[in-house]
Amino acid sequence: MAPSEPVRIPPQVPPGEGAAAGTGQPFRPGEARTPRITAVLDGRVAFLGLLATALGLALGFIAEGLLRLIGLVTNLAYYHRFSSSFTSPAGHHLGWGALFVPVAGGLVVGLMARYGSTAIRGHGIPEAMEQILLNESRIPPRITLLKPLSAAVAIGTGGPFGAEGPIIATGGALGSLVGQFIAMSALERKTLLAAGAAAGMAATFGSPVSAVVLAVELLLFEYHPRSIIPVVLASVAATAVRYSLVGSAPVFSMPILASPTGTALGIYIAVGALMGLASVGVTKAVYHLEDTFERLPIHWMWWPALGGLAVGLIGLWVPRTLGVGYENIQGVLSAQLVGTTLLTLFVAKFLSWAIALGSGTSGGTLAPLFTLGGALGALTGGLLAALFPHLGVDPRICALVGMAAIFAGASRTMLASAIFVFETTLQPLGLLPLLGGCAAAYLVSALIMRRSIMTEKLARRGVRVPEEYASDYLDQLLVRDFASRNVLTLNADDTLREARAWLEADARGAAHHGFPVIDGEGRALGVLTRRDLLDPARTPDAPLRSLIGRPLAVALEGNSLREAADHMVRERVGRLLILDEAQRVVGILTRSDLLEAHAERLRHSERALARDAGAPLPRPGQAG
Incomplete structure (x- = not known):
């Protein structure tokens, strides 16, 4: 035998x-x-790879379509014109009338959540994780349509969120939908869900490597060739579509950085540790506000409208807080926003985003956290450069580290965060400070806070989320x-x-x-x-x-x-x-x-x- x-x-x-x-x-x-x-691999992986590639190609176009849909809603709501060009609502001329635009958007999202699906509430990734862990990666088909529509309404009417979260959620829902129409195991369906999510992120930012790593750190709960190969193929395909539509230039361009000295590198790691503390505060604040909304004596359907009221009021004070705010990240990284402007942006964006997200509207976390971390990092770097010029600290590198590290600390995605900022700026000399800063932020956050902004909601529902990926001992x-x-x-x-x-x-x-x-x-x-x-x-x-x-x-x-x-x-x-x-x-x-x-x-x-x-x-x- x-x-x-x-x-x-x-x-x-x-x-x-x-x-x-x-x-x-x-x-x-x-x-x-x-x-x-x-067996490590079999012919079934090749079949999944073909499906994932087709999924990535489709999501490359879907991501562009969602961005245009957000632009259409923004143009209709703030400029009263019919156009799908992606624009910021910050330059509107509505005066006090702009106060009610986010309220109307929140009301629409609340109605969609109550009579469509409650799964569209939130930023999407925890909901996808829950379906993977408890429901064999089966996301209801209607989410594939309702999530992008609700996000387009929420963001287009001034919601302080990035488009990437809803696109990631939409991609995951589409991957799950394909896995439900074709006979396959729960493991294969999970792979397609993760492939769709990664393709959505890659199509939005042209960041295929970080999209794959994010899928590993948040969705796959394993590192195995049978899962990684389809996810990689989907991400590459989606990025290829993006390159064909908008080009391969970095999403956030910035001047060429100088190589950091040893002393400066130590400071950048310390800045990452500071971002770890900030990520803890941000996470606790979001869930505190969510608990506050839970205690309101009104139906949750009305909460997004209340959150929209806060967004509108803060938007009257600081119009930069309205919408996705990619231009804010660009301004931070290129040192166009400095001093009190940065501090005001940090405070206002944090209040607007935290209240809106706590209200249960449809939106994401990645772009807002990058804005907050970039602003706080640039402020810290500017202060250090002014007080200790001999240390050679570059505020722009501090902004890079702040962006990546605050997301690494809040979401516990250390590698994905560092690689993402590198891919979206194409600054190779910033990679070393990014790795050190993200590691420091992860360490500080994990020592202080038991769960991340992605898993706290699941833990409250009694769901146990794997936190370590190790080879099977047996x-x-x-x-x-x-x-x-x-x-x-x-x-x-x-x-x-x-x-x-x-x-x-x-x-x-x-x-x-x-x-x-x-x-x-x-x-x-x-x-x-x-x-x-x-x-x-x-x-x-x-x-x-x-x-x-x-x-x-x-x-x-x-x-x-x-x-x-x-x-x-x-x-x-x-x-x-x-x-x-x-x-x-x-x-x-x-x-x-x-x-x-x-x-x-x-x-x-x-x-x-x-x-x-x-x-x-x-x-x-x-x-x-």
């Missing part, structure tokens, strides 16, 4: 008297099933290293009466619950449990071979413990025989052996922690 090939596989049968359930045909003792060998271990070698076997030609007598006389049998049955040549025919042997309904004079009621569930010494554990679940057994090539029993693997493997992992971990802390080491067999 070759290690990678299963032996003859008869139909699955439950314990019985030797007949295959539902077939009426007896099986031959000795027939066995071995674990499925785990997949690294082999059966031969954990199988028990002291196997007690029964002779197939013995009678049940003889087996019972042996159980009563031999104390060794008391520690075992399953016994392999072997023939005269030592080959395994099946397994009988203690319950089988002591069943009073059995005929005492029946030979043991006649009591075998199901095919053998076996493993080979070269199988991994993960393959063996999965095989136990499929076969609904608590033990697997370990056979050699002649089908002779050389060991047995039980559920207790699998637990012992995990206990060994815990002991190693606790020894390392105890060694670092100077505490007594755990004793062998003590898992803590």
Whole structure:
């Protein structure tokens, strides 16, 4: 029996008297099933890659269409003209009349959420994560239409959000929709959802690498070729469409940066740590405002209109806060916004965005956080450059670090944040400060705040979100290293009466619950449990071979413990025989052996922690 090939596989049968359930045909003792060998990739991944590529191409055009839809709503609401050009509402001439535009937009979004779908509320990524974790990545089809429409209304009427969040949510919904129309597993559907989301982000900003990394850090909950390849193909396809439509120039252009000195690099990392503190404050403020809205004695449908009122009032004070505000990010990075203008933008944008998002309207977090982080970073850098000019601090690099680090701290997407700012500015000399600043922000945020702005809402609903991606421990271990070698076997030609007598006389049998049955040549025919042997309904004079009621569930010494554990679940057994090539029993693997493997992992971990802390080491067999 070759290690990678299963032996003859008869139909699955439950314990019985030797007949295959539902077939009426007896099986031959000795027939066995071995674990499925785990494959890294198969032809199905190529099929998903083709679907993801088509999805990416479609989302390249959809993203452009949503931007034009936002532009159309903005032009109609603020300039009373029919045009789809993407423009800022900050230059309107409505006077006090502009106060009611965000209110009207909030009212429309509230109606769409109540009578369409409540899933359009919020910035979309937590909702997509919830569908992945709880609903096999099945997003209702109507979200594919309602999410972009509601976002276009909210942002076009002055909502202080970026277009990327709704586009990411729309892409994820479209990927899920494709996965629901075509027969596929939940894992494959999740891959298409993540591919759609990544394609939406890549199509908006021309940032395929950060889009892939964001999908890994927030949506896939794994790093595996079967998932990464389709996501990459979707992101590249969407970016290609963007390049064909608007060109390949960076979204946020800025002057060429100088290489940072060692001292300046340390300061940029400290700025990242400051952004980590800011991300904690921003996250807590958003959820505090959300809790405040929850306590209002009116239906939640009206909350976006109230949030719109705050947006309108703040917009009268600082018109720059209205709309997506990409021009604000551009102004911060090119040092066109400085001093009190920056400080006013930071305060006003934060209040407008936090209140609007807390009200449950449809909008995103990425662009507003980049605006806040960029403004705060530029302010810090400008102050340091004025007070300590000899340090060589560049306020523009501080703005870059602030943008990426505040999002890294708030969302816990350290790599995606750093790569995104690099891709959207194409400043290679800023990459090192970005990595250091994002790492510092992530560290500070994680030490202070248990959950991120993406996962807090899910945690409040009782959803547990994976926070670490590690290789499967059981997949690294082999059966031969954990199988028990002291196997007690029964002779197939013995009678049940003889087996019972042996159980009563031999104390060794008391520690075992399953016994392999072997023939005269030592080959395994099946397994009988203690319950089988002591069943009073059995005929005492029946030979043991006649009591075998199901095919053998076996493993080979070269199988991994993960393959063996999965095989136990499929076969609904608590033990697997370990056979050699002649089908002779050389060991047995039980559920207790699998637990012992995990206990060994815990002991190693606790020894390392105890060694670092100077505490007594755990004793062998003590898992803590």
